[in-house]
Amino acid sequence: xxxxxxxxxxxxxxxxxxxxxxxxxxxxxxxxxxxxxxxxxxxxxxxxxxxxxxxxxxxxxxxxxxxxxxxxxxxxxxxxxxxxxxxxxxxxxxxxxxxxxxxxxxxxxxxxxxxxxxxxxxxxxxxxxxxxxxxxxxxxxxxxxxxxxxxxxxxxxxxxxxxxxxxxxxxxxxxxxxxxxxxxxxxxxxxxxxxxxxxxxxxxxxxxxxxxxxxxxxxxxxxxxxxxxxxxxxxxxxxxxxxxxxxxxxxxxxxxxxxxxxxxxxxxxxxxxxxxxxxxxxxxxxxxxxxxxxxxxxxxxxxxxxxxxxxxxxxxxxxxxxxxxxxxxxxxxxxxxxxxxxxxxxxxxxxxxxxxxxxxxxxxxxxxxxxxxxxxxxxxxxxxxxxxxxxxxxxxxxxxxxxxxxxxxxxxxxxxxxxxxxxxxxxxxxxxxxxxxxxxxxxxxxxxxxxxxxxxxxxxxxxxxxxxxxxxxxxxxxxxxxxxxxxxxxxxxxxxxxxxxxxxxxxxxxxxxxxxxxxxxxxxxxxxxxxxxxxxxxxxxxxxxxxxxxxxxxxxxxxxxxxxxxxxxxxxxxxxxxxxxxxxxxxxxxxxxxxxxxxxxxxxxxxxxxxxxxxxxxxxxxxxxxxxxxxxxxxxxxxxxxxxxxxxxxxxxxxxxxxxxxxxxxxxxxxxxxxxxxxxxxxxxxxxxxxxxxxxxxxxxxxxxxxxxxxxx
Numbered sequence: 001x002x003x004x005x006x007x008x009x010x011x012x013x014x015x016x017x018x019x020x021x022x023x024x025x026x027x028x029x030x031x032x033x034x035x036x037x038x039x040x041x042x043x044x045x046x047x048x049x050x051x052x053x054x055x056x057x058x059x060x061x062x063x064x065x066x067x068x069x070x071x072x073x074x075x076x077x078x079x080x081x082x083x084x085x086x087x088x089x090x091x092x093x094x095x096x097x098x099x100x101x102x103x104x105x106x107x108x109x110x111x112x113x114x115x116x117x118x119x120x121x122x123x124x125x126x127x128x129x130x131x132x133x134x135x136x137x138x139x140x141x142x143x144x145x146x147x148x149x150x151x152x153x154x155x156x157x158x159x160x161x162x163x164x165x166x167x168x169x170x171x172x173x174x175x176x177x178x179x180x181x182x183x184x185x186x187x188x189x190x191x192x193x194x195x196x197x198x199x200x201x202x203x204x205x206x207x208x209x210x211x212x213x214x215x216x217x218x219x220x221x222x223x224x225x226x227x228x229x230x231x232x233x234x235x236x237x238x239x240x241x242x243x244x245x246x247x248x249x250x251x252x253x254x255x256x257x258x259x260x261x262x263x264x265x266x267x268x269x270x271x272x273x274x275x276x277x278x279x280x281x282x283x284x285x286x287x288x289x290x291x292x293x294x295x296x297x298x299x300x301x302x303x304x305x306x307x308x309x310x311x312x313x314x315x316x317x318x319x320x321x322x323x324x325x326x327x328x329x330x331x332x333x334x335x336x337x338x339x340x341x342x343x344x345x346x347x348x349x350x351x352x353x354x355x356x357x358x359x360x361x362x363x364x365x366x367x368x369x370x371x372x373x374x375x376x377x378x379x380x381x382x383x384x385x386x387x388x389x390x391x392x393x394x395x396x397x398x399x400x401x402x403x404x405x406x407x408x409x410x411x412x413x414x415x416x417x418x419x420x421x422x423x424x425x426x427x428x429x430x431x432x433x434x435x436x437x438x439x440x441x442x443x444x445x446x447x448x449x450x451x452x453x454x455x456x457x458x459x460x461x462x463x464x465x466x467x468x469x470x471x472x473x474x475x476x477x478x479x480x481x482x483x484x485x486x487x488x489x490x491x492x493x494x495x496x497x498x499x500x501x502x503x504x505x506x507x508x509x510x511x512x513x514x515x516x517x518x519x520x521x522x523x524x525x526x527x528x529x530x531x532x533x534x535x536x537x538x539x540x541x542x543x544x545x546x547x548x549x550x551x552x553x554x555x556x557x558x559x560x561x562x563x564x565x566x567x568x569x570x571x572x573x574x575x576x577x578x579x580x581x582x583x584x585x586x587x588x589x590x591x592x593x594x595x596x597x598x599x600x601x602x603x604x605x606x607x608x609x610x611x612x613x614x615x616x617x618x619x620x621x622x623x624x625x626x627x628x629x630x631x632x633x634x635x636x637x638x639x640x641x642x643x644x645x646x647x648x649x650x651x652x653x654x655x656x657x658x659x660x661x662x663x664x665x666x667x668x669x670x671x672x673x674x675x676x677x678x679x680x681x682x683x684x685x686x687x688x689x690x691x692x693x694x695x696x697x698x699x700x701x702x703x704x705x706x707x708x709x710x711x712x713x
Contacts, residue, residue: 009293017291018261019290020289021263021293022266023295026298030062032295034063040260048078049232049233053086053251055082057085067080084207086214087215088210090218091213099203106202106203111204116151119151120147124579141631151195155208171639185634234259237285239610242269242272245276263285265285265286269665270665271665273641278641278643302331302675308332309672334682341684351371365614369598369615370599371619372619395529396598399601408533411432414574416512417512419436419462427462430459435449437449437453440517441486441523443482509534509538513531545569603618606673615675615677620692623696626696638650638654659695660695
């Protein structure tokens, strides 16, 4: 790999240097980090003496690939971790040291670590009775969002470093609207307090409690401190700006103990602020390093894209100097006037046609095209993916915050699981069964799927009848090819139902996928998107089972054992998903960038993939979603941050300034990850049928008017 002189100077720096590396996205900072790691390993350093940190696991992919390269020297592996993951490992290792001191009721029993999903499951058990008692009576959001926002408050408290008992006080002191909101904050505080008490009583550790145990106790304990500081001698910390303040506090105290350090900071980033990211806090680490280096040159963006970035900055940031030039809009393409896109479907038609043209006429690989929007709703994903399928364009989607139940592949798998486990006494609707047939049998259409489900499914005893029992003329309508595939699926389910002891749900799903659905003639065959969803679902069920196993083992006798436990645990998991819990992060979905497919994703998700693309489509450019913060009645990411002044009111001016900064940061981040062109998806009427006049669209209008006026003068 050819590196610049500035990059080589950092890679070849002495093994006792500490460098704070900053620069825009695309300037080769992560490449420097990877090559620095490779150089250290090649010099003979022990791999397990190197700690490589990122704010989330998906950002470790370049380092993982480097470590998997065949030319690497065999030996001990570099530790790739997040601060949260490191905290979990240390809590698990030093549990006897911390359990009693931190107030856990059963210090002699092992801890149970919760994922985001299992934390929501237990939160639901706490909050459901409270809802019946009248708590949150004025809140009109889905229950899964309610659970996740209470958990988010706990995570913010642990991430910023204030006691969780102050959540309500901090939120209330900044609120200036209807006093009824104060009651909601108190209810959220009560929910958080009850959940924390439940965790302490049952040795449950969600992210917030893992972090608090590690930071407030174990890091201060001499045994743990000595273990960490003596084990790791070298640090590489990538995307520090996306991490939480407590992570920066930890690095600030730990940095003097490292022989060498490379801290990588992406300027003008901080896209995870809603999850606690604090670029200002990360900036403090520069003062602890012996040198500060800035990389300026972009290896990604063209001159036209750079000009477009400056033009947007001049319109989105009022104090930014004007940078509008005649070629500022060369890199942006709008729907032509002769091809009107007044209505939303017309915009999607234009987008899909342009993607087809780019691939066939310009030779752009599908993997170099991304379609982005402020959100990616089910309706938008279905509408666009259907058009791409008709044009035979491969695509994949990434929606990390969606419930697994909402993904078509998961819905299919779980419906078939309900049919295979009558002991759950869960009766899927005929529409659910038809939908499962539609997705499970390759090529089947909705009309035939509904006809088949109407005839063969018996809700009363949760059973499926044979295809041979259908009248001949109806068999012909469904077709014998689909009938044969249905029979394979039905017989597999019937054979499974005859087992005396059901498999754990994750085992069942693995078998169903491997033995049937992934085979030729079935819907998951060569469907990478479905396969990734299936893998995430299996991983989710496995982690749920691991977290719940002690509780269910206590409830069941040795004789009932596996039968009762597997039945009840599977049923509990289905119930959890029906509550719509937000999915945890599954690395498999994020690592799919190597596939030759067009990516459909929310804009912020694409930014956190930290990968460039040649072509970007920005959908719904007139939507206010590019600008507005999501409605979160139980929390407020800016108020629950370290930079917010206690007891200061959050005003409309603060909201306006925050939205403006967020939009500017978002657009800058997208453009710095774009090699060639941006296609702007515009429609007069949005997805919901309302006129679109958002700030992003207004900024483009201003740029067009300024260029037009300059040309006229």
